[in-house]
Amino acid sequence: MSLTLYLHPLAAFCHKVLIAFYENDLDFRSETVDLLDPGSAASHLARWPVGKIPVLHDAVRDRVVPETSIIIEYVQQHYPGPSPMLPREPEARLDARLWERFFDLYVSEPMQKIVTDRLRPEGGNDPVGVSHARNTLDTAYAMIDGQLAGREWATGNAFTIADCAAAPCLFFCSIVHPFSVDQNNLRAYLERLLARPAVKRTLAEARPFFSMFPYREAMPERFASGAAFV
Structure with missing residues (x-):
């Protein structure tokens, strides 16, 4: 097996890559990175000094591939599967890239700001930053709800990198900053995502680590119990 994905099972950006891999039945192995463990951290920093996860290593090409978008595109180029995550048609590809970046920058990043603020030591919280993050999510939710009108997936009828x-x-956001009651397109979209086998598998694998999630007490029982991922 030539591909190794270095990840943490609870990390949303790692989930993004896992979903793409599972959609295409990719043959790979995963290895958990524990940045709190000196040995694991040192090994990962030697691999990718920035220290971010996930990172892919391709033993056949002796290449380290960082960054979620690049990992997914690299695999599609060199190990193509039945379900391309980047559309072949140029305009559709641009739309997929746009909304992928939108979810990363305006949903994932503010969500992580809210979550990690709970991990700060007493007196070190950033209420202004958290308030800004929540405002960003409100804007993003409204835009996503509008984008999804008449669409099954983020950019149309095809499931893509977006x-x-x-x-x-959106799974984690629905816990830390719930959607508005009138955002029906967004709510239905999340349910369609949760019903996707690749998404179910990814979240089922993450479930043993849910106790580490700082908003664990706010997690709906169907997520905590794993009933939503069966």
Whole structure:
């Protein structure tokens, strides 16, 4: 097996790549990175000094591939499967890239700001930053709800890299900053994502680590119990 994905099972950006891999039945192995463990951290920093996860290593090409978007595109180029995550048609590809970046920058990042603020030591919280993050999510939710009108997936009828990005961040966002009651398109979209086998598999694998999630007490029982991922 030539491909190894270095990840943490609870990390939303790692979920994004796993979903793309599972959609295409990719043959790979995963290895958990524990940045709190000196040995694991040192090994990962030697691999990718920025220290971010996920990172892919391709033993056949002796290449380290960082960054979620690049990992997914690299695999599609060199190990193509039955379900391309990047459309072949240029305009459709641009739309998929746009909404993938939208979910990463305006949903995942503010969500992570809210979550990590709970991990700060007493007196070190950033209420202004958290308030800004919540405002960003409100704007993003409204835009996504409008984008989804008449669409099954983020950019149309095909499941793409944009949906891989959307699934994990909207899952966690629905817990830390719930959608408005009138955002029906957004709510229905999340349910469609959660019904996708690749998404179910990813979240089922993450479930043993849910106790580490700082908003664990706000997690709906169907997520905590794993009933939503069966």
